[in-house]
Structures are given as structure tokens and as C-alpha cells.
Amino acid sequence: MTETFGSGDYTYRAVEGWAKWAGRVAVHDVAAVGVDSKDQVYAFHRGDHPIVVFDRNGNVLRTWGEGIFKRAHGIHMGPDDTIYLTDDDDHTVRKCTLEGKVLLTIGVPASPRHS
Numbered sequence: 001m002t003e004t005f006g007s008g009d010y011t012y013r014a015v016e017g018w019a020k021w022a023g024r025v026a027v028h029d030v031a032a033v034g035v036d037s038k039d040q041v042y043a044f045h046r047g048d049h050p051i052v053v054f055d056r057n058g059n060v061l062r063t064w065g066e067g068i069f070k071r072a073h074g075i076h077m078g079p080d081d082t083i084y085l086t087d088d089d090d091h092t093v094r095k096c097t098l099e100g101k102v103l104l105t106i107g108v109p110a111s112p113r114h115s
Contacts, residue, residue, distance in 0.1 A: 027052055031045060040056070042074045073086045093105075
């Protein structure tokens, strides 16, 4: 039985085995998922390659974020094809290009308190 999520125009179904990352990258706890204007899927997870980008068929296109993110938490796709990523261990929000270039960091990395 296929499970359906959402309602109205936003109804989705789980597709077992959609992501084809075996042998390419190990994906751990996925904290958030976003989709860009080209239907590429961004999985923000708590592993060695924090961002895994898939095409609409589940093929891995690229990874990025190594050495930048400590603990994936949230994702928001900007209207201008940028991506906002929150890190709840580093206490930051980073605005990045879809290729992984950091454009803006909000907060002081590794500092939960700000003066």
C-alpha cells in the first residue's frame, strides 16, 4: 500500500527506492528537503556531505557543504534560486548559491549567545 501525504494541490506519495545514492554517498538523518526551480531536490542531512542534490529521478548530481555545517536543521528555498540553511549546532543561518557558495552568514558560528 502506498502512503499519501498532504492534501489538495499538494498531495505526495512515498516512492520506495527513489534516491539512488548507493555507492555514491551515505545519507544519514535528513533534517530538511527543498526543491529548486529546476526540480532538483536538496537533502540537508547530518552526514559527511551535508547537502546531497538529486535530479527529479533520484540520481545524485552533486554534494556540498563539507566543513561548513555541523548539524543540519532547516532549509528554505529562496525565490532567487538561493538556499537558506540553518545549523542548530553552529547557531547560524547561511544563504548559499545552489552550487554551495556561501553568500551570507547570519549569526556567529559556534556562538549561541550574541552581544
